[in-house]
Amino acid sequence: MGRVRAALGAMLSIAMLAGNPAAAQSGNVSLSHHRLVFDEGTRTATLYIVNRGDTAVTYRVDMIEMEMNADGAITPLGNQVPDTSASAFVDFTPRRIALAPRQSQAIKVRARVPASPGERRSHLAITAQPADDAGFSPEEIARVNPSSISVRVSSLFSVSIPIILRTGIDGAGVTIESLRMASGREQERPVLAFDLVRQGEGSVYGDVEIVAGSGKNREVLESIRGIAVYPEIARRTVRVALPEDSVGRAVRVVYRNRENVAGNELAATALNVP
Numbered sequence: 001m002g003r004v005r006a007a008l009g010a011m012l013s014i015a016m017l018a019g020n021p022a023a024a025q026s027g028n029v030s031l032s033h034h035r036l037v038f039d040e041g042t043r044t045a046t047l048y049i050v051n052r053g054d055t056a057v058t059y060r061v062d063m064i065e066m067e068m069n070a071d072g073a074i075t076p077l078g079n080q081v082p083d084t085s086a087s088a089f090v091d092f093t094p095r096r097i098a099l100a101p102r103q104s105q106a107i108k109v110r111a112r113v114p115a116s117p118g119e120r121r122s123h124l125a126i127t128a129q130p131a132d133d134a135g136f137s138p139e140e141i142a143r144v145n146p147s148s149i150s151v152r153v154s155s156l157f158s159v160s161i162p163i164i165l166r167t168g169i170d171g172a173g174v175t176i177e178s179l180r181m182a183s184g185r186e187q188e189r190p191v192l193a194f195d196l197v198r199q200g201e202g203s204v205y206g207d208v209e210i211v212a213g214s215g216k217n218r219e220v221l222e223s224i225r226g227i228a229v230y231p232e233i234a235r236r237t238v239r240v241a242l243p244e245d246s247v248g249r250a251v252r253v254v255y256r257n258r259e260n261v262a263g264n265e266l267a268a269t270a271l272n273v274p
Contacts, residue, residue: 028053029128029159034226035205036124037164037259038111047107047161049126051099058129059097061107063087064160066123068230071237074123084231086120086165089113097126109163117168119202119231127158162228164203172200174229176253176269182239189241190273194253196236198229206266209254210240221246226258246273 032048051057065077065085081087089112097105107124114120175197182193198204208224221243229236242251255267 029057029059029126029157031126031159031161033161035162035164036109037166038113039166040113040168043111043113045109045111047109047124048104049097049099049107050104051101054101055131056098056100057131059099060127060129061092061095061097062125062127063090063092063122063163064125066160066162068228068233068236070233070235072227082232084118084120086111086122086163089120089165090122090163092124111163111165113165113167115167117201118166119169120165121203121230122163123160124163125158125160162230166202169201171259172198172202172204174198174204174206174255174267176255176267177235179253179269179271181274189244190247192240192242192253192273194238194269196227196229196238196255196267198231198234198236201231203228203230204257204266206258207256207263208238208240209256210242210246211252211254212246212249221251227255242273249273 028051030050030052032050033045036045036047038045049059065081065087066074067077067082068074090109091111092107092109094105094107097107099105109124177195177197179192179194182191192210196204205226205228208227209220210222212219212221222240224238224240227236227238250270250272252268252270254265256263257266
């Protein structure tokens with residue numbers, strides 16, 4: 001068999017981010033925003049990309065379509081373009097960025113908000129490109145057994161954020177339903193499950209908090225930041241692993257708005273953890 005040289009690229013993650021409230025991050029690339037929202041009064045925005053790694057990296061910037069399922073997972077739609085896509089109304093530059101270690105670059109995003117009412121969404125994806133030396137060197141090729149097949153896998157990290165256009169619609173609401181203790185445990189911790197049920201035409205975006213006590217005795221037992229429910233689903237199931245000492249305590253489940261500084265409660269309910 002002749003000598004075969006192969007290099008495979010694997011995209012390991014396309015992330016919406018959650019965790020750090022100020023930036024989305026995957027691998028050694030981070031972004032200054034989790035999402036960009038445009039309406040009649042907001043037409044431009046600046047997104048900063050930072051290379052936090054120790055080597056220079058080139059990134060490709062693309063607009064892609066993604067879809068959320070009832071468990072909150074976001075998956076790419078490939079070549080499908082839904083009717084609610086924002087891609088035709090969004091321009092951005094640059095589309096290719098080379099960054100040295102610890103350097104940053106601004107991405108300028110401009111939106112033309114559609115005249116028809118509703119919410120549109122696409123996702124801006126920033127993907128690290130393979131380095132020039134990601135394949136086999138001539139010396140490595142010379143050492144390959146001519147009858148063998150050699151494969152080198154290159155991992156490409158990508159991070160994406162939603163670009164949302166809203167026109168002529170009121171903010172969406174949400175309720176908490178189907179509160180229950182889930183079967184099974186995560187790392188020896190009891191698991192609380194519930195559904196966030198979206199109301200209205202648009203999406204919602206907030207933080208989940210499990211709270212015990214009130215006033216000076218208020219204690220946040222657990223939280224999950226950056227939980228969205230997009231218009232393609234009516235409800236999203238959320239699972240929260242509770243501290244072991246929460247068993248037998250009265251708690252409140254709170255969904256708090258992240259789209260304003262006040263962070264007001266959008267929904268809340270109570271239960272006694274069995």
